[in-house]
Amino acid sequence: MEIYRRYTREEDNSESKAEPNPNKHGSYGTLLFDVRWKQKRGNILLLDNNKCVICGLNEDLQVHHRQYxxxxxxxxxxxxxxxxDRMLITLCSSCHQRGHAKYKVPIIYI
Ligand SMILES: [Zn+2]
Ligand SMILES: [Zn+2]
Known part of the structure; x- marks a missing residue:
């Protein structure tokens, strides 16, 4: 599936070390209620025309980080x-879950 490459595509030259992650998705939990995230998220949804970039659905939308x-x-x-913005994409919750089940989000050390 060509489109799934967007999950893991690396656009930076910084080196990526494959290392188990410290439950980062979980620790994001409270941060995602932050007003700064709400703004950022709104931006990304707008850029992606309020649609999942994979299936085009326009409900249950979430913003996915292509790398950490x-x-x-x-x-x-x-x-x-x-x-x-280019490191974030809009996905519906089912494409989002499918993506995470299939691909590991790379961690870049900067
Ligand atoms: Zn995600
Ligand atoms: Zn979708």
């Missing part, structure tokens, strides 16, 4: 809203 960035100097992951 760990800031070595600060010893922490970037906040969800600190990513450039």
């Amino acid at each position: 960035q760990y800031i070595n100097a600060l010893k922490k992951f970037k906040a969800p809203w600190e990513y450039p």
Whole structure:
């Protein structure tokens, strides 16, 4: 499935180390209620025309991070809203779940 490449495509030259992740999706939980994320999320939905980029559905939309960035100097992951728009895509919840079941989000150390 060609489109699934978007999940893992790396556009940066920073090196990627395959390493087990520290439950980052879980730790994102509370951050996703942050108003800064709501704004960012709204932006991404707008850019993707309020549709899932895979199946075109326009409900149950979620914004997916194509990679996670760990800031070595600060010893922490970037906040969800600190990513450039091109690293985020709009997916419906079922495509989102399917993607996560199939692909591992790469972690980039910066
Ligand atoms: Zn995701
Ligand atoms: Zn979908």
